[in-house]
Amino acid sequence: MSRTIIVAGIPGVGKTTVLQELENVAREKNIPLKIVNFGNVMNELFKKRGKTVHRDHMRRQDLELQAKVQEQAAREIGKTGGKSALVVDTHMFVRTKDGIWPGTPRRVLEELDPGLIILIEADPEDIARRRNADRTRERDSKTVDEARSDLEWSRYMASANAVLAGAPIQIVLNPDGHQRRAAEDLLALIRKRTLQ
Numbered sequence: 553m554s555r556t557i558i559v560a561g562i563p564g565v566g567k568t569t570v571l572q573e574l575e576n577v578a579r580e581k582n583i584p585l586k587i588v589n590f591g592n593v594m595n596e597l598f599k600k601r602g603k604t605v606h607r608d609h610m611r612r613q614d615l616e617l618q619a620k621v622q623e624q625a626a627r628e629i630g631k632t633g634g635k636s637a638l639v640v641d642t643h644m645f646v647r648t649k650d651g652i653w654p655g656t657p658r659r660v661l662e663e664l665d666p667g668l669i670i671l672i673e674a675d676p677e678d679i680a681r682r683r684n685a686d687r688t689r690e691r692d693s694k695t696v697d698e699a700r701s702d703l704e705w706s707r708y709m710a711s712a713n714a715v716l717a718g719a720p721i722q723i724v725l726n727p728d729g730h731q732r733r734a735a736e737d738l739l740a741l742i743r744k745r746t747l748q
């Protein structure tokens with residue numbers, strides 16, 4: 553059984569917040585866990601290519617270049633060894649200037665070989681509010697309808713991923729003020745799957 557778990561969520565759903573909480577919960581319970589942020593790995597690889605780009609500008613780069621860096625990032629993450637569960641923090645899709653583009657196309661999935669795909673979701677109203685309140689990031693979509701549409705796209709892409717990887721999908725909710733509970737739910741799912 554693969555010990556790699558893909559955790560995906562649309563921008564502003566609170567993925568980073570919940571995964572930070574997951575790290576705390578796992579530490580408190582003495583459960584070894586490694587979390588890798590796919591966007592960070594890509595960002596470093598852009599830098600190594602002499603192209604320093606803000607994380608919110610990577611999706612605006614030429615698609616061929618993004619695809620090369622995406623695949624390279626997947627190869628690097630795929631080599632991450634160790635006995636603990638590996639959580640890959642990423643996106644089911646990215647809104648590029650060429651259109652909606654898969655975050656984990658076939659070649660990326662083959663490198664990651666996930667045993668489980670977890671989607672973090674929240675109420676579209678909450679997501680829109682979080683996106684508008686977060687001044688530290690550049691969000692492309694900010695309305696409730698856009699959040700709803702992003703949630704749908706995320707599920708479409710997740711089902712394609714599940715078919716290709718033969719991995720099940722779970723959904724974890726991140727309601728306002730309940731990031732700790734979301735992290736505990738996430739940890740329970742990860743434990744259940746990686747202990748099998």
Ligand code: AP5
Nearest residue numbers: 563564565566567568569590591611655682728729730731
């Ligand atoms: P990434 O780093 O994943 O960026 P992101 O999705 O924009 O992540 P954020 O951290 O901004 O959003 P979040 O949903 O985690 O929200 P947050 O916790 O901050 O990816 C960056 C880039 O990398 C992508 O744009 C793409 O270009 C590239 N990339 C990544 N994977 C790729 C792939 N596979 N292929 C190609 N490119 C890829 O929370 C938002 C706000 O809400 C905060 O203010 C927070 O305090 C608040 N909040 C969160 N939870 C709660 C709660 N429960 N109650 C109240 N407030 C809450």
